[in-house]
């Protein structure tokens with residue numbers, strides 16, 4: 166029998182809207198989900214966004230005060246889709262209130278922030294999901310299986326890239342993302358945190374690294390209202406300094422002995438969501454590009470020399486693909502990855518067994534980011550606190 170669980174969403178910007186749609190769609194893709202999510206309340210500081218949330222979705226309550234949701238007995242699961250500086254206080258309060266938590270990456274601005282939320286979650290015993298959505302792509306799951314079953318041999322080296330142009334325009338306004346007090350470490354929290362999670366998910370722990378970072382666009386016009394990730398200021402205004410990094414590059418040593426790189430930028434002209442990886446082993450290679458989410462480039466077969474690489478369109482035998490499409494080669498979307506995340510959270514709540522990325526994964530990703538920042542500052546190799 167299916168019972169209902171009430172949903173609260175805190176922060177109705179881009180991610181709050183994506184989470185809301187995922188709750189709405191999850192049971193049509195995963196009819197076995199033992200819990201039926203029911204939208205109850207949204208907490209959002211911007212009045213227009215509050216109105217929009219109620220106009221487009223079935224929330225019965227909209228408030229500017231996120232604490233109202235924690236006192237609301239109708240709510241069992243809360244999404245925290247706020248700017249990074251609020252993750253620690255709000256995430257820990259959600260767990261302390263005994264409500265299950267779906268929180269966006271990077272979970273705060275520092276590894277201490279992520280650990281504080283993890284501690285609150287462990288103390289209260291609630292179930293969680295963290296927004297490391299790229300690991301939910303069926304092709305990424307297939308790559309992970311190929312690596313785990315030894316199809317590539319021993320993994321030797323890899324490269325992860327997270328190159329974006331969302332902040333490449335010099336008139337992109339100074340939203341919370343560019344202020345270290347609100348957005349934390351810039352592109353390292355925004356994109357590198359995803360790359361660090363993917364690297365760990367596919368290849369295990371990183372033991373040490375050496376990194377470099379840069380701010381390429383030093384000043385921007387102020388943000389005048391709740392602006393999107395991709396906005397461009399029309400009226401300009403006096404430029405103000407950017408406080409966190411646009412770019413990061415890193416050499417990694419994995420505990421397995423494999424070597425790797427991460428390169429990431431938010432100001433990379435010509436790169437729209439150029440997110441992906443190339444992974445090489447002694448007997449093969451596999452590559453993935455988010456923009457062609459259903460494809461993997463796979464070179465295996467034991468020839469070593471002149472080994473061909475084939476394009477494989479993943480299908481219903483990979484990850485959660487079968488819940489979306491009946492045959493290989495039909496495109497899935499970014500939002501679909503969030504539906505997978507919502508399903509894993511609801512399964513975790515219903516069964517008590519944790520599925521999908523956890524707060525411990527958020528701490529591990531943040532530890533890689535922390536080591537990168539220390540390395541860039543000290544210009545040395547740094548051990549990762551695993």
Ligand SMILES: NC(=O)c1ccc[n+]([C@@H]2O[C@H](COP(=O)([O-])OP(=O)(O)OC[C@H]3O[C@@H](n4cnc5c(N)ncnc54)[C@H](O)[C@@H]3O)[C@@H](O)[C@H]2O)c1
Pocket residue numbers: 175176177178179180181208209210211214229231246247248249251269270271272296297298354355391392393394
């Ligand atoms: N997983 C992903 O791929 C992905 C993609 C984008 C963003 N994110 C993460 O999601 C989070 C939110 O990012 P976004 O792009 O949705 O940002 P956004 O700026 O679009 O949305 C944030 C919302 O929070 C609201 N808000 C701010 N302070 C508030 C408060 N005290 N009470 C209530 N509402 C408040 C803002 O008005 C805004 O509507 C960030 O942590 C970001 O890193 C993850």
